[in-house]
Structure formats: structure tokens, C-alpha cells
Amino acid sequence: MFANLLGPRTVARGLATVSKYTPPVVNPPASAMIKSRLAQPPQYKLTTVRSFPSLEPVRLQPVSSTVLGQPLRRDLLWRAVVFEADQARVGSSNTRSRAEMGYSRKKLRPQKGSGRARMGDRGSPTRHDGGRAFARHAPFDWSTGLPRQIYSKAMLTALSHIYEAGNLFVVDGQADFVSGHSNAGDLFVAEHGFADTPVLVIVNEFRENLHNATKDKHPRLEIVSKEVLEVRDLLKAHRVIIEQEAFVYLAEQFQPELPIPTVE
Incomplete structure (x- = not known):
């Protein structure tokens, strides 16, 4: 009865709306999956582990991009430098009112x-x-405050900038000489062309031979322990030599905060 009133076209349209079409599931081609992976940033950076004091390559070591892949943020570096300079001020002035x-x-x-x-x-x-x-x-x-996340980000930014410039040398084992004679320091500086270059050596522990061989004749070669390293030290140096244990310590100490997982 209602079919005669509405007409055949309206009935066919109503039947089409009642039935639902479920398209078949088609897996994306392999080329699309490869393109999606290529669009993602790399998760690791390759660093060359070298021997000391020859600085010859030994092997390649992958490092997380969160440690050596930070973009250059001059604002964070500036805040970290001001924070460190304020911490270093003695505050011994005593003026009369x-x-x-x-x-x-x-x-x-x-x-x-x-x-x-x-x-x-x-x-x-x-x-x-x-x-x-x-x-x-x-x-x-004179000390001022700075959030730990910002300072950690500034430290990793400085390390990433040095790595991108090709001036980061990760040393396998101890960065120390066999002898503490000044000739060892002279030979090391002359062989690598560090005579007029500010060099920073980050050690895991105190290296007596390295200290004795460079303390008198090479003031531009600075030796810093991993616990007292500052962002200013990294920015002033043109070459950074760091022991692998000290590098792992810095990566763990200043690792970025893990994001809060979303609840679905």
C-alpha cells in the first residue's frame, strides 16, 4: 500500500539506507609503511668511540637522540649561564651605609x-x-633559582651543539697518560694541533698523570670532573674530550623527563 503511494524510486532509496556496507580491510602497502617511518626523526645518533691519547677510532656507539639530538636553544643556554654565574658570585662586598x-x-x-x-x-x-x-x-x-628541567635541557643542548660541530671525542677507557712528564702533554698537544685551541677534558675520576703533564705549560687544556661540569665549560671549549663512563653519567644525570602517558 505504502509502496504504491511513494513510488518505486523512494522504496529503493529506503532499502539502500537500511543495509550497511562494510568495506574490506586492506593492509597498506609496504611502500607506505616505509614512507611513514622515513617521516619520523631518527631515534639514535652515532658517536665514534676513540682511544686515548691517539684519538683513533675504535668503534661506533649509538646514542639516544634525546641526548645528542637537541635543537639549538640560545635562550636556555643563556639562562643556564646566568644561573651558573650567579651561583659563583662570592658576595663578599661590605659597604657602609x-x-x-x-x-x-x-x-x-x-x-x-x-x-x-x-x-x-x-x-x-x-x-x-x-x-x-x-x-x-x-x-x-647572589644565587638565583632555575628549574632542573631547564638546566638539564641546556646541558644536553650544549652537548648536542658540540656533537653536531664534530668537536666531541668520546674516549674508551681512561683519558690519562702513561707518564706524568710534561713531554707527554707536549706531544699530545702538538700531535692533534691543540696548541692554540681551548680543550676541555671531562674525566670520570682524577687523572694524576694527565694533570701533571698539562698543568704548567698548557693552561688552555682544562680538566673537569663529571660532577662539577657546567654549561659554561662546554660553551668555552672548542674541543671536548670525554670519557665514556663520564658521558654515560651525564646522559643519565640530565636525561629529559619522561612524558606522562595518556589514558585511553
Whole structure:
């Protein structure tokens, strides 16, 4: 009855809406999967592990891109450098205020009648020999705060910048000489052309022979322990030689925070 009223075209359209078409599941071709993987950034960086003191390549070591693949962030580096410089300030200045100058509090000139500008007591901070306004007394703490995530990011950014420039040398074993004689340091510097180059050596522990061979004649070769390394040390150096154990320590100490997993 209703079919006769609506007509054959309307009935066919209604039947088409009732039945649902489920398309077959087709796996993507292998070329599409390869393209999707190529679009992702690399997860590892290859570093060359070298021997010391020859600095000859020994093997390749993959390192996570979160450690050596950070983009250059000058703002983070600047904040880290300011933070370290504030921490290094001693705060030993001890200036005298106007109350500590020992002068009389009497006005040097009457308030009115002299025809000249009014003047306070001799200890006024406006005078060249007066006390200092808001004088600081030792010890004064100049240190400022910086979130740990920002400082860790700045440290990894500095390491990544040195790695991208090709100036990072990871040493297998200990970065130490057989002898502590100055000739060992002279030969090492002359062989690699480090005479006029600021070189930073990051060690896992104190290396006595390396220290004795370079302390007198090579002031531009700086030796720093892994625990006291600063971002400023990395930025000032043109070549960075680091022991593998110290490099692993820095990677674990300043690793980025893991993202919070999403709950589905």
C-alpha cells in the first residue's frame, strides 16, 4: 500500500539506507609503511668511540637522540649561564651605609636663606663621600633559582651543539697518560694541533698523570670532573674530550623527563 503511494524510486532509496556496507580491510602497502617511518626523526645518533691519547677510532656507539639530538636553544643556554654565574658570585662586598659613616646628622646648610640648593647631612648618599644607600653586608647570597628541567635541557643542548660541530671525542677507557712528564702533554698537544685551541677534558675520576703533564705549560687544556661540569665549560671549549663512563653519567644525570602517558 505504502509502496504504491511513494513510488518505486523512494522504496529503493529506503532499502539502500537500511543495509550497511562494510568495506574490506586492506593492509597498506609496504611502500607506505616505509614512507611513514622515513617521516619520523631518527631515534639514535652515532658517536665514534676513540682511544686515548691517539684519538683513533675504535668503534661506533649509538646514542639516544634525546641526548645528542637537541635543537639549538640560545635562550636556555643563556639562562643556564646566568644561573651558573650567579651561583659563583662570592658576595663578599661590605659597604657602609649613611648610619655607619660616623658623621654628624646635622644639616650642612640651613634649609632656607642661603640662596643655594638645600643640603642634608654629610653622610647623605648624594654626596661623593657619603654612605651608600641600601648598603649590602657580607655574606650576601647572589644565587638565583632555575628549574632542573631547564638546566638539564641546556646541558644536553650544549652537548648536542658540540656533537653536531664534530668537536666531541668520546674516549674508551681512561683519558690519562702513561707518564706524568710534561713531554707527554707536549706531544699530545702538538700531535692533534691543540696548541692554540681551548680543550676541555671531562674525566670520570682524577687523572694524576694527565694533570701533571698539562698543568704548567698548557693552561688552555682544562680538566673537569663529571660532577662539577657546567654549561659554561662546554660553551668555552672548542674541543671536548670525554670519557665514556663520564658521558654515560651525564646522559643519565640530565636525561629529559619522561612524558606522562595518556589514558585511553
